[in-house]
Amino acid sequence: MNEPPFIVGKPVTGEYFINREELAKLKTLLSGVASGKINNVVVLGLRRTGKTSLLVNVAGHITTESDKIIPVIYDCMGTSTKSMFARQFIGTVLDAYVQVSGDRAYKQKLSSVVKNGLEWAEKHISEFEGGVAEYVKFRIKLRELKDEEDELLRRALKYPEDLASTKEVSFAIMIDEFQELLKWRIDFLKMLRTIVQSQKRVAYAFTGSAP
Template sequence: MKSPFEFGKVIESNSFIDRTDEIEHLKVNFQSGINTILISPRRWGKSSLVQKAGKIIESENPKIKVCKIDLFGITSQKVFAERLIRSVLMKSSSKFEEWLNIGKQFLQNIIPVFSIGVDPNSDFTIKFDWQSAEKNIEDILNLPENIGKKKDIKFVICIDEFQNIGNYPDSIAFQEQLRSVWQTHQNTSYCLYGSKRHLITDLFKNQSMPFYRFGDIIFLKKIDKKHWMHFIPASFKETGKEIDAGLTEEIVDLMQNHPHYIQLLAHHVWLNTGRKVTRVIVDSSMKEIMDYYDMVYSREIEGFSNHQISYLKAIAAKEEHLSSKETILKYGINTPGNLTRTKQALEKKDILDFFDKTPQFVDPAFELWFKQKFPA
């Protein structure tokens, strides 16, 4: 029997929970040609949300083409450009011959080389000489806009892990180039998001950065608890199993309304349940997850300084006045100056998030593990 709970991938099935307001917001932006920046901590479902909204808008309006590009592992402008061309061409037409014709018409200064295998959707690649392409980069960046004008269609270019452009050579110059071209587009809009909230936020809210005020910034919130309280019992019931409201709430609370980890824990509970969920099953399922991640988390904190561990202990203990003399002395955090460096280091390591300036663990399972290993 298939588990009703999904995690660790883009969710497209019935496991996609709520987000009706956010979907409507994205749909309006996509239809209106408004650039969108989606911000939240990692694994809150940004990619699934964009995928869902994109599919709905394409089904409702065939003249809107939603392209998705993932910058994970892409470390250069050259590969970025190749992925952009490939995604736009494949959305512009289903015919390889038309891809070639469009390439010849709009990329004639670059002379790209196209290759195709048995399955065009997976075996279609584009290569070109970067020295030549770099001199004509605006031809590449204007490709969706030019195709859109010619075919009377609109493109929405959705770019995941967009913060990775900050690691490219001459990153600021490249960002300035992107901004200067993209802000002129009328038939193309952009939806930019990524898993490093603090880096994405800096790209778009820092006045010194090229993408400052580039578009509509949406801060994704946690899914309301009431939706999980309905979804989890209903999913158990549909598969011939049962869980009561109290244990459902315990799963949600343990994982702090975090979509990925709620589905993870619910999946383990479901696997371990024959007919009806008991507290013993929830506890043993939680222990399975802690045991599984023990080595991963242990390796993750190997390089942490004593000050960083002490600061995390204070966060885990829900200390409210982290910079007070009492807290600093109690946990051996040292000085306020050191505290600032510690916060920055833990945010950079993606351990803590300072949403609304309140420090929170990015990973609720890590927080539970940390409390076990390092009691205050």
């Protein structure tokens, strides 16, 4: 039987996805996070060679095979500022957790806390569980630190580990088109490396495209 054609455009899944060996390797590496084996991976390649499709298929397989690993795909394309990345990244992690775990009560609790106002939340923050506390801290800093984007970025990158520890799950976070963030230079990469290496419940895959 002939292999299905490579399709350019939307992510390819099912019978049209042909990179089975790469899929198996990446899934195995990222799934190790559930047993404490942290493998952070970088995937480089030319544009339109199937990197996004690879991530989508890996996420699908992880979701099917484990209810303790939350796959997250964040697309950096169009991300212009650090604060934009921080807001979108933390929202993507939250939505992925709720979708895979079915824990809608957690998101409802966050909404309830925020509705009471950030001043109220700040006074009661010691009463919240870790995952809620870190989210509230981020929202507070989002309001206060308009000119301190690095701090927003740091708090957003720490959120998955805090949520994973609170909920006793692990995250496999796949950051697509990572080259879009390289405009933030060496200080950003140093921060990212420090945070990524400190996390025990989060594994990362970064994909990048050549010009």
